[in-house]
Amino acid sequence: MGLGRTRSVGLRGVHGFVVDVEAHVTQGLPGFAISGLGDSAVKQSSDRIKAAAALIDKMPVSQRRVTVNLSPAGERKVGTGFDLGIFVAVAAAMDLVQVRVVRDVVHIGEVGLDGTVRPVPGVLPLVRAASLAGVRHVVVPVANAGEARLVSGVHVHPVADVVELVRRYDALGKGRVVDEVPVPLVMAPPPEPVRDLSEVVGQADAKLALEIAAAGGHHLLLAGPPGAGKTMLAERLPGLLPPLGETESMEVTAIHSVLGTLGSGHDACLISRPPFVAPHHGASQAAVIGGGSGHIRPGAITQAHHGVLFLDETPEFDKSVLQSLRTPLERGSVSIARAHETVTFPARFQLVLAANPCPCGNGWGKGLDCTCTPLMRRSYFGRLSGPLLDRVDLQVHVQPPGLSMAGAPPGEPTASVAARVAAARSAQGERWRAVLERGGGVNADVPGSVLRGRPWRLPTSATTTLDRALERGSLSLRGYDRTLRCAWTIADVMGLQRPGLEQVDLALSLRHRAGVAA
Template identity: 50%
Template structure:
C-alpha cells in the first residue's frame, strides 16, 4: 500500500484548471474520504468508483482510501474526475503504474463503462497549456479531444482497457486478453497512428484533424425579394462587424433578413473556430462536438427567455447564455421590445467589452461574448404604424412606451437602424430574387481583407473594433469629410459614442466600394444610417 497519483481537469467557466489527484490507502477500517472542496455531484463519485472497480473485476482494497484533489482551495464539481480518482486509487494499491503525468477525463458508469463528459476540448487545451501531453478520454469524446493539436489521445470504452494500458505485475498478465479497439481518426488513419498492446487506440492529433469544416446550412439571401436598402444594411453589418436594428411592420421580411446574416459572414479563422467550438463543447450535450466550427454561430432566443438564459446564470458556477453561445457569430432578438428590459440592458457590457462577467456565491466566471447583435422590432404594439396609409390605432403614449423598451444607451451602441417596409406591389413581392448569399459574401470577404491589412498594425481585424483614439489619430479623416458629423456632435444630436460609430461605418462603406478612405459622401451616408437611432 502506498501513494498513487493521476491528473484531471475541472472547468471554471471557460478556464480549465489542472487537478493533481492523490490517493492513499491506509491500514484501517474501510472508508472513502474525498478532500479538496468537492461539491455534492463530485462526492457521489465515491459510490460510482467503488461499483465500477468491483464490476470490472479489479476491486479496491477494503481499507481506508483517502483522495486529495489539488489545489485544495479550488472548488470542484462534476463527474469528469471519476476516472482520474479511480486510476490514482489503483496506483496506490500497486495495480497500475505510470499514471502521474497522464490526464484522465471521463465519467464512470456503475458497470465500468467510460462515459463522455462536457467541455473536453477546453479541458484538453488547458492540460496542454499546463504541460501535459497525453490524455485518456471516453471513445465518444475522442474526436473532440483530437481537435487540440500536438496531444496524444487515448480512447477507450471501458475502464478495464484503461487499467490494461497501465497495469503492472499479475494484473498485466490477467488483462492481456482485453480486446483491442479499432483505430480512430477524424481523417483516414494518419501515419503516426498506432494501437497499443493494451487495447487503447493511440494517435497524435495535428493540423489535419484541426481544420475540419462544418457543413454550411445557412439560409440563402436570394430568398429575400426586393428590400434593397435592408439588404445593403445587412451587407454593411457583415462587412464591418456592426450591430443592426430592423424596424418594420409584420411580414416586411425582418426575420428573413436576420436569419440570413450568418450565411454572408466570413468563415471563422483558427482562433475563432477554437473559441466557438470550446463554447459548444461546454454548452452542448456530451459527444456532440466532433469537428471545429467554421460557420459563425447564430443564436435566436425567444422573447420569453429569462435574463439568465440570455447572459448566462445558474445556482453555483454560472453557465454560458445566448450571448456566449453567439460568440464570433450573430445574436438575433426578434420582437426585441418584448424582451425583459433588464435583459436587454444587460447586453450593454458585452457589446462594449466582448465578454460577460457573472458573479455567484460559489465564485465568478468570465465568458467570451463578442457577437454581432441584430434586433428586429415592430414600430408599435400592433405593428401597423407604417406611414400615411397606416391602420394603426395605438395611442401616442402606447407607441412611445413600446419603443422606449429599447433604452437609449442600448440603441446608442447599435450602428445601423433601418426601416424595413412591406412590398408596395405584387411586382416587388414576387419579382426576381436578389443576389445570393455567396455573391454578397464575396464582397464581404474582400472588404474584410482590406480591413485586416489596414488595421493589422493596431492588432485588430474589423472596423467595428476601431477605437476613438485610432479613428481620431492614425485613421483621422480630413475636416472636409467630417463636416456634417462634426456639426451633429456640436449640436448634441449624436453622442461621442455615436460619432465614433459613424466613422466606423463610413470606413466599412469605403471598403465595400474598394476606396482607400471614406470621403464626405461615405460619412454622410453613414450618418444617415445612424440618425434615426440617435433620435430615440
C-alpha cells in the same frame, strides 16, 4: 496500500485547469472522503467508484479507508469528469497499476456503476488545457475521442470501461504492447445550406445595411411591420461573414463543447461557420448573459461568440436582459460574479435587433389599423434604452414590399455579396494590422481615438454634417466614433481608400433611419 497519483482537468468558464488527483488508501474504519472543494457531483463519485471497483479483483475499496484530494484544493471542481482520475488514483494506491505509469497522464470521464466510462461535456477545452500545461497523454471516453483529437500535440487514448483500463495499465507496467481501443467511425452530417440573400424580395436599404454590417462587424437594428422580412434578413447575415480562422474556430468549438452541443463526439469537427444564436424573447437573464445557481454556465451571448446574436421581437425581452447587453457589447466579454467565484466568458458577437413599430404591429405608414395608444407605443419602445441604441451602428426601417416587387427577378445572391465583404475585411485587416492588439481586425474594433487622430483623421470637409450633429447634441461622442467606423466600412465596400463626405453622410443617415422613437 499507500499513495496513488494521477491527473485530471477542471473547467472554469470555458477554460480548463490541470488538477492533481491524490488518493490515500489504508486499513481502518471503511470510508471514502473527497476533499478539494468539489460540488455534489464530485462528492457522489465515491459511490460510483466503489460500485465499479467491485468488478475488479483485488480492489476491495468498500472495505478500506480512502482519502482523495483534488489539488489545487481551493479551486472549485464541478461535474463528473473527475471520476476516472479518482478511480485510477485509487487503483494506483492499491498497487493495481504502477504510479509511474499514470502519474503524468490526464484522465477525463464519468464512471458508471457497471464500470463503463461515459462521455462528459467540455472535453475539447479540457484537453486543450492539458496540452497547454505540457501533458502529452490523455485518457478520455470512447464517445469523446473524436472531439479530444481536435487538439494537436496530445496523444488521445480512448477507453470504454475501467476493467479494460486497469488491464491495459497492468500490461504497460510490465512492458507489454497495448492495442488502442478502436473508435467507431460515424459519418458527419452534411452542413446546413447557407440561406441565400436572393430569396429576400426588395429591401434595398436593408440589404445595404446588412452588407455594411457584415463587412465592418457593426451592430444592426431592423424595425418594421410583421412579415416585412426582418427575420429573413437576419438569418442571412452569417452567410455573408467569412469563415472562422483556426483560433476563432477552436474558441467557438470549445464553447459548444462546454454546452454539450457538438453532437455524438465520434464525428466531431471544428466549427468553421460563424454561429447564429436566436434566443426566445422569454429567455431569462441567466440564459442570455450566463449564470445559474451552483454551476455557472455560458449564455447565448457566449454561444454567439465570433458570430451573430439575433433578438427577434426585441422590445418583448425583459428590460434587465437588454440592459445587461451594454457591457458585453463594449468589452467583448462578460463576467459573472458570485460569492465564491467570478467567471469570465468571451462574448464578441454581432448584435442584430428586430422590432415591430408597435405592440400590434400595424403602426406603420398612416397607421390606420393600429389599435395601440400613444402610451402603449412609448412603453413598447421604452425597453430599448438610449444607451443600448447608442451602441447600435445601423438602424434601418424595413418596409413591406409592394405587389410590384412580388414578381421582380431574384436579387443579388449571397455569394456575390460575401465576396465584397471578404475583400472589404481583407482591406481592413491590412490597414489596422499595426493598430489593433490582435494584429488586424474589422472597423468596429478600432478605438475612436485612433480614427480621430493622425494619420486616420478625416478632413473637416468630409465630417461637416457629423460635426454639426455632435455640436447640436443629437449625437453622442460614442455615436460620433461609431459613425466614423461605419463610414470607413462603406468606403471599403465601395473600394475607396478613405471615406469622403458622401460616405460619412450615408453612415449617419443609416444610424437614424429606423424611426424607433416615432
